[in-house]
Structure formats: C-alpha cells, structure tokens
Amino acid sequence: MMRAIAVVLAVLGWAAAAHTACAAGYPERPIRMLVGFAPGGGVDVTARLLATRLSEQLGQSVVVENRPGSGGMIATAAVAHAQADGYTVLMASAADAAQHLLHSDLSYDLLKDFAPVSLVVTVPFALVTRPSLPVANVADLVRLARAHPGELRYASSGIASAAHLSNELFNSMAKVQIMHIPYKGVSEGVTAVAAGQIDMVFASFPSVMALADAGKVKLLAVSTPYRSAVMPALPTVAESGLPGYERYGWYGVLAPKGVPPAIVDRLNAAIVAVVGKPEMREAMVKQGLEPKTTTREAFGRFLADEVAQSAELARASGLAASR
Known part of the structure; x- marks a missing residue:
C-alpha cells in the first residue's frame, strides 16, 4: 500500500513539475x-x-x-x-x-x-425611449407603465439577449408589463425606437449616441449600479426611479x-x-x-x-x- 501511495505521489509530483515547466516558457507560439x-x-x-x-x-x-x-x-x-x-x-x-x-x-x-x-x-446599457414618450426619468416610466399595463413595448436583439433580460429584470423589479418585441439585432431595435414604432430599449452607448445627439431618441438612465465614465451626467436606473436595479x-x-x-x-x-x-x-x-x-x-x-x-x-x- 505504501509503495502504491509513493508511486501516485511521484506521478503527481512529476505532473506538477511538467505543468510548471510548461508555464515557465509560455507562450512559445x-x-x-x-x-x-x-x-x-x-x-x-x-x-x-x-x-x-x-x-x-x-x-x-x-x-x-x-x-x-x-x-x-x-x-x-x-x-x-x-x-x-x-x-x-x-x-x-x-x-x-x-x-x-x-x-x-x-x-x-x-x-x-x-x-x-x-x-x-x-x-453599460443606456435606457432610451422614443422622444415623444411622456416621461423625463425612470420614475415617470414606471408610473406610465403601471397606468397602462401591456401597452408599452420594448425592443431587444432577440430571445435571451442582454437587452431582453435587462428589460425583464426591469419588468420584474418595477412590477410592470412592458411587452417584448424581438428584432434581428439591437441596431434594428434602436432604429425602431427612433422611428417611434417602439417605446424603449436597453442598448449599448455606441449604438444610441448619434441618435441621442440628433434628438431622435431620449436618454433616461444607465443600467449599471454606478454612473458610467462614458456619460457621467446620466443617472443610473437605480437612482432615478428603480432602487436596486443593476444589469449590464x-x-x-x-x-x-x-x-x-x-x-x-x-x-x-x-x-x-x-x-x-x-x-x-x-x-x-x-x-x-x-x-x-x-x-x-x-x-x-x-x-x-x-x-x-x-x-x-x-x-x-x-x-x-x-x-
């Protein structure tokens, strides 16, 4: 038994030494x-x-x-x-x-x-809405959604996408029913929001900044628990109407x-x-x-x-x- 244990330990020691030697020269290609x-x-x-x-x-x-x-x-x-x-x-x-x-x-x-x-x-995701949606912040959006259950719609880049799950977390925490409309890509969803066909979307900053600068979408908040270095003046979802929200x-x-x-x-x-x-x-x-x-x-x-x-x-x- 002791001899068998010694053999096992020796093998393990050799393997560890081999891994260490391999790592010492890494990467070689x-x-x-x-x-x-x-x-x-x-x-x-x-x-x-x-x-x-x-x-x-x-x-x-x-x-x-x-x-x-x-x-x-x-x-x-x-x-x-x-x-x-x-x-x-x-x-x-x-x-x-x-x-x-x-x-x-x-x-x-x-x-x-x-x-x-x-x-x-x-x-970080920016929460954006169509400009004509009568909300100025997240608290307004929550109140509007509660007053009109199932009437507001959000875009995503598909089932189980980051945008989809971000809004489902919003629905769950805010206790609202904003309906899901999936698109082939998040850019299509953002375009739909800018055209007034969809009410809102969670999207990356690069995909919305040009439209926001042109006044074609309205930036409400950032999804992270802290303000983003990308746009530090934009409040978080948590601080502007939905405490505890965090998704990115x-x-x-x-x-x-x-x-x-x-x-x-x-x-x-x-x-x-x-x-x-x-x-x-x-x-x-x-x-x-x-x-x-x-x-x-x-x-x-x-x-x-x-x-x-x-x-x-x-x-x-x-x-x-x-x-």
Missing part, C-alpha cells in the same frame, strides 16, 4: 483568441483592442479569429473542445451565460468546461478546462496589466466599455452569478429551453 461574432461588433472590438496589447505584453502574437454563428455558440464550443494548452482562448460575452436557456443540447457547460481567466470589461453586458476571457493553473495565472496577469494601462482604459471608454479585470477565481464566481441570474429572469419571463 501565437495564441488564438476566438470571437463568436462578426468583425465590428462589441465583442470583436474588445478582443482586438486586447489582443494588440497582449501581444506586446506576452511577447507572442495574439490573433483574433472570428467564428460567427449561432449566437456565438460555434466559437464557444470550439474553445470548450480545444486542447488545454493555453493557446486557444475565447472572448466570451454575456450571451454565453444565457445560451443554455435556449438550447438544452449544448455540447458544453459554461461553468464546467472552461477555465475562467479574467473579466475584461463591463458594457460583459466580455471576458475563458480557456478550456484543464489548462495548467500557472498558465491561466500568466494570462490573467497579462490581461490585468494591459487593461490597467491609462491609454488602454481611454480607448475602451471611447468604445462605450468600462474596463474591469478580476482574479480568475472572482471571474468564476461572476460567471456562476450570471448563469443563475439569467435562469431566474428566464423563469420570470416564461422562457424555456428549446429541444
């Missing part, structure tokens, strides 16, 4: 960062901003590879099943925390099949499960260093992004909370997974 959406979107912009600086920080190229389709699931699945060596990572988004709500047959589990590396940014998008880096912890730590340290640089933070804020890194452990807890909240909001809205 280019790293692929997969993005599940087409070039030009928020996930892609964030990935490219990060990849450029990570390449400098790590001394190896970090190459962004777009694999759009199925709401990001093609890229997510590819990373889940990639070799666990740290050379393939994913720029994940809030959409990944909700995919299980629509698809019961996913080939991966967000909380079991990945090694969290770090959160990179949060994405996010992008973060995941690696396949099984990547040696030392390599994950190396990636985490590099991301934290890069995002912490003043010029990087300024570039992100200009894109409507809020720089926010974490430890790998904190990002794991964050993901678990996101999955749980998405499930809770799905139950509240009657959303069920497809078969």
Whole structure:
C-alpha cells in the first residue's frame, strides 16, 4: 500500500513539475483568441483592442479569429473542445451565460468546461425611449407603465439577449408589463425606437449616441449600479426611479478546462496589466466599455452569478429551453 501511495505521489509530483515547466516558457507560439461574432461588433472590438496589447505584453502574437454563428455558440464550443494548452482562448460575452436557456443540447457547460481567466470589461446599457414618450426619468416610466399595463413595448436583439433580460429584470423589479418585441439585432431595435414604432430599449452607448445627439431618441438612465465614465451626467436606473436595479453586458476571457493553473495565472496577469494601462482604459471608454479585470477565481464566481441570474429572469419571463 505504501509503495502504491509513493508511486501516485511521484506521478503527481512529476505532473506538477511538467505543468510548471510548461508555464515557465509560455507562450512559445501565437495564441488564438476566438470571437463568436462578426468583425465590428462589441465583442470583436474588445478582443482586438486586447489582443494588440497582449501581444506586446506576452511577447507572442495574439490573433483574433472570428467564428460567427449561432449566437456565438460555434466559437464557444470550439474553445470548450480545444486542447488545454493555453493557446486557444475565447472572448466570451454575456450571451454565453444565457445560451443554455435556449438550447438544452449544448455540447458544453459554461461553468464546467472552461477555465475562467479574467473579466475584461463591463458594457453599460443606456435606457432610451422614443422622444415623444411622456416621461423625463425612470420614475415617470414606471408610473406610465403601471397606468397602462401591456401597452408599452420594448425592443431587444432577440430571445435571451442582454437587452431582453435587462428589460425583464426591469419588468420584474418595477412590477410592470412592458411587452417584448424581438428584432434581428439591437441596431434594428434602436432604429425602431427612433422611428417611434417602439417605446424603449436597453442598448449599448455606441449604438444610441448619434441618435441621442440628433434628438431622435431620449436618454433616461444607465443600467449599471454606478454612473458610467462614458456619460457621467446620466443617472443610473437605480437612482432615478428603480432602487436596486443593476444589469449590464460583459466580455471576458475563458480557456478550456484543464489548462495548467500557472498558465491561466500568466494570462490573467497579462490581461490585468494591459487593461490597467491609462491609454488602454481611454480607448475602451471611447468604445462605450468600462474596463474591469478580476482574479480568475472572482471571474468564476461572476460567471456562476450570471448563469443563475439569467435562469431566474428566464423563469420570470416564461422562457424555456428549446429541444
């Protein structure tokens, strides 16, 4: 028995030493960062901003590879099943925390099949309405919705999208019934609000700022629990009529499960260093992004909370997974 234990310990010690040696030389070749959406979107912009600086920080190229389709699931699945060596990572988004709500047959589990590396940014949403809607703040909107249950309509970029779940949280907390009208993309929903066809939408700042400046939509509040650096004068939903409200998008880096912890730590340290640089933070804020890194452990807890909240909001809205 003692000999068997000694053999096991020796093997474990050898494996640990091998992982340490591997991490010491990491990275020795280019790293692929997969993005599940087409070039030009928020996930892609964030990935490219990060990849450029990570390449400098790590001394190896970090190459962004777009694999759009199925709401990001093609890229997510590819990373889940990639070799666990740290050379393939994913720029994940809030959409990944909700995919299980629509698809019961996913080939991966967000909380079991990945090694969290770090959160990179949060994405504040602006709550905007059509200019003619007779409200000046969130409190007015809540009163109007309560007085006319089921008559107001909100846009989203689809079932279980960030915009959809943001408004379902609003409905639940405010105890109102604002009806959901899904569009193919959030830009279409914003356009519908500007045209007066839809009453409101939660959308990223870049997608609404030009219309807001032109007076074609009305900015009411920001969805984060704190005022955004993008527009610090805009109040939060919580402070302007719905205390406790908090919802936002996010992008973060995941690696396949099984990547040696030392390599994950190396990636985490590099991301934290890069995002912490003043010029990087300024570039992100200009894109409507809020720089926010974490430890790998904190990002794991964050993901678990996101999955749980998405499930809770799905139950509240009657959303069920497809078969």
